[in-house]
Structures are given as structure tokens and as C-alpha cells.
Amino acid sequence: MNSNPATTTPTNGAGATEVAPASSPTFSPLYQQIKALITQGLESGEWKPGEIIPSEVELAARYKVSQGTVRKAIDELAADNLLVRRQGKGTFVATHNEDRVQFRFLRLLPDDGDAHPHVSRLLECRRLRAPAEIARQLDLKPADPVVLIRRLLQFDGETTVFDEIWLPGAVFRGLTAERLADYKGPLYAMFETEFGTRMIRASEKIRAVAADAPVAELLKVTVGFPLLSVERVSYTYGDRPVEVRRGWYVTTGYYYQNDLS
Amino acid sequence: MNSNPATTTPTNGAGATEVAPASSPTFSPLYQQIKALITQGLESGEWKPGEIIPSEVELAARYKVSQGTVRKAIDELAADNLLVRRQGKGTFVATHNEDRVQFRFLRLLPDDGDAHPHVSRLLECRRLRAPAEIARQLDLKPADPVVLIRRLLQFDGETTVFDEIWLPGAVFRGLTAERLADYKGPLYAMFETEFGTRMIRASEKIRAVAADAPVAELLKVTVGFPLLSVERVSYTYGDRPVEVRRGWYVTTGYYYQNDLS
DNA sequence: GAGTGGTCTAGACCACAGC
């Protein structure tokens, strides 16, 4: 039938000319099945972030479909930011490392100019049992182990962001303050290279809140000062949540940039 | 050569088998030229919002290209939300009217549930000369005529949003408080059907600010209360700015939803 | 020159909507 791409080859076309049998109630186009197969390869680690994947011709041969079908599958994966096409070179697995795609997840910009390297200052990194709300958002059982990271971000020397980051303990097993402090570059790059967990997408809830005493002191503002509250849940392959991040942003001189299209 | 799609037909292929001459320094794919031609048809009003455009076969014949090339052009226009494909029916010009695509531009959601019809209360609508900053953002000359709309939005009876909306006076010539009050439905739908100006995309700068006295009174909060400040510039065809909107949102019980992907 | 992705074509067939 036309439903189970869990095997190595797509379900259509034992022969070459035969195409979608279709008419089944759960019809799925061939290229969607190919897309799922490629995603499996990404998820299983067959092709790692930054690496090149086989050429379209090779994949077409492997999956016994035409190059055009592979192309359409890759097109969608590239649109989803899972793959990156480079004409003349090949197709690569997207990575949080050597990319200026970090402005995809940190959208705080200065009122003037644009570029802004930031410095992270780690406050703590400890393991504890998940509070009920965090467990719910991470799809864990209550009291499952989690890692809590608290940190400050400075832009041009100004303390601008306070983050509380919650991660499932089972996935981030060897994560310690030392390893965090040693690592250069964005957190998501570390998660990807050190723990094999790649953030694919995120969903944010944004509010304006008044600074309470502890946060006010960290961000060097007065109690009651208006802060941008950003609550983010990040997802990896299969839409599995793997991070809850609660951020408090000082938005004097900086703003959160968003494009509606 | 391969550069001027301002004429009625694409620049490639006088014959049928001849394809892109290319090798020119300003190479542009055929489907991009088709895309530009279709966009012209949208902008000129040849096909109006909500209407159906010619079938792929027809367009292919008109432009003297293959159906596949037209298809790729339409695919991109649909991805940009300028067109909407409906299998079995045809391809339609996107519209702000009969669509639940209004949640694309108003992203305030209640903490529980999801749906939320809102009521608009018009405070004023008057014409004046553009302040320097507004003129700059709307790409007008200082002191050019503009329309200023001030209004409140209520969700479930709660006053949640105060908006100041600036529009170029030349485009919105007959816009009055009466017409605004009479019109049912979202503003962008009215702009589209009454003034032929369709909003395509928008860019927002979001901050947390303290309510000042006038805004606090309108939103029924205390002075200094944290509000979400949303400054939006909206664009129509050709990336021409046609609206500046400054909103103040009460985010207790509501949040601004954003997806990073 | 060889290999990669990118474009374009032509033709076949399928899924869906409306008559």
C-alpha cells in the first residue's frame, strides 16, 4: 500500500514505470515518503550536522525514484532549515555551528546598527527534579531529572538578558558547569555537537512583565521595571520538546525583531 | 537578453526548444520572470483579491513557457501568501476578507483556549501632516498628509490593545470615521476592498514599556504598568510601506505568539 | 573536465471539485 515508509525503500513502484497506486484512504505522495526517509537518516545520525549528504542522483538510485522526486523532498527539507543546498558543491545537513543563522533564535537587536556579538555569563548549572509545569512542557514525568541553567547575556557590556534554561536530564547527561563555561559559541551549537540534539524549531510566548526583586538585581534595573518575558519551548526531530527557556529582556536600546509574512 | 521582463512576454525562447541563453551577468531564471509578470497582474488589478487567476495551462500558453515553469512561479507566490492554491478548483488571489488568516497579523492569544473574536472601538480618525518620524517610515516627504486612526480592541469585553495607525493620505483619500465605523471585519480587509491596497508583509519591533498616563487611562491600568509595545510597518507590492502601527498590548491573560522556524 | 545543484520541457497519470 501507500502508507509505511518505515522500511528502507518507498512503498510505490517495484518496477520502474509503475507509480503511485493511490486511491487508498491514507494517500501520501512519494516525495513525502522520501522526505521521511531522509529525515530518518538525519535523526539516526547517518548524516551529521555540517556533513554532506549523498547527491540527488545517488539518493534517487538508492530509493529507486527519479531525481525530480528526490529534489522535491530535499527542497522541502531545505525550506524547513534541515538541509542547506550549495550549488556546485552538494547538499549539507544544517548546523548551529558555523552559521550566522543564530539570529534565527536570538532576535534582540540594538536600536541602531545591527551586528552584536554577545557575552554569556553563567550563573549556575545544576540538576534537580522537574517542577510539574516544566515536566509537562518537556513531556516528562513529574520529578524526572532535569538540568537548570541560569545565565546572563551582555551586549556591548550591558547586561540585557537573564535566561533560565530547563533541559531533560536523560538527554543532557554529562552537562556540567565546567563544560558550559569552556564551550565557545552558541548553546545550540554545543547541544548539537556534544549531545547530538539539534534544535529544529521553537515556539515563544511573549509578554511584558514587571521586574521582581531577584531579576531586577541581576539585570540592574529597578523593581517593577518593564521587561520582555519570553517563554520558549524548543523542539527537535519528531517535534519532541527538548528545552524550555524563560528569558527576561531589557528592551531599552534593544528590541525584539519579528517579521510577519 | 535575459533581463527585462517589463514586456508582455518573457525574454527567453522565441522558439519552442530554445531555452535560457544565460551566461549574461544578470541571469534570472525564466520562472522568476513569470513570477514578476504574474505579480504585475496582481498589482495592476487585473486579478483582484479573492478572484481566480487563469489556470496553469492558460498561463503557460500566454507566456509561451511550459506548465512546469508556470507551476514553479505560482508555487513561490503561494509560499509568499500572494496566491492560494485549491486543488480541483484553481488558483486564487489571496485576500484578507474571508480568511482566518487574520491570525497572521494579530498574534495575541489568551492564556487558555485559542479562538478570540475581538471588538474594535474607534477613538478618532483624522487627517494631519506627517511628523518627521512617520514620514520617514512611510517613505513620504515631511508634512505630507497622513491619516491617523486611534482605536481600542476588546477581547471578551476586556480592553487589551490600544493602536495608533498612520496611513499615507494620498492612498487613503476618502477614509473617514464614518466609513471606519460602518465597516465590519478586519482593517486590512477594508483597506483591500475599499482602497485597493493589500498588505503583504510586516515587520515589527517589540519592547516592554511602562504605561504613561494617557495610555494607562485608555487601557484601564495603572501608570507604569508593563505593556507590550509593538511598532509595525506594513508593506504592499513592491515592498512599499503603507502603514505604521504602534500598539500597546496588555499581556495579563494574553500573550504574543511567535514561532521560530 | 567532472560532478553538483538549478532550470526547463513534455508527457503521463492521479486526486479533487463541480457539473
Added chain:
DNA sequence: CTGTGGTCTAGACCACTCT
């Protein structure tokens, strides 16, 4: 049944990159 968009194929050629 007809017309629409949606899928799939096969082949040709172009643009880009590296050797």
C-alpha cells in the same frame, strides 16, 4: 465527465565549484 491543481518521470542543458 471535464477541468483544475498535484505527482512522477526522463532527458536536456545551464551555472557553479573544485581539481
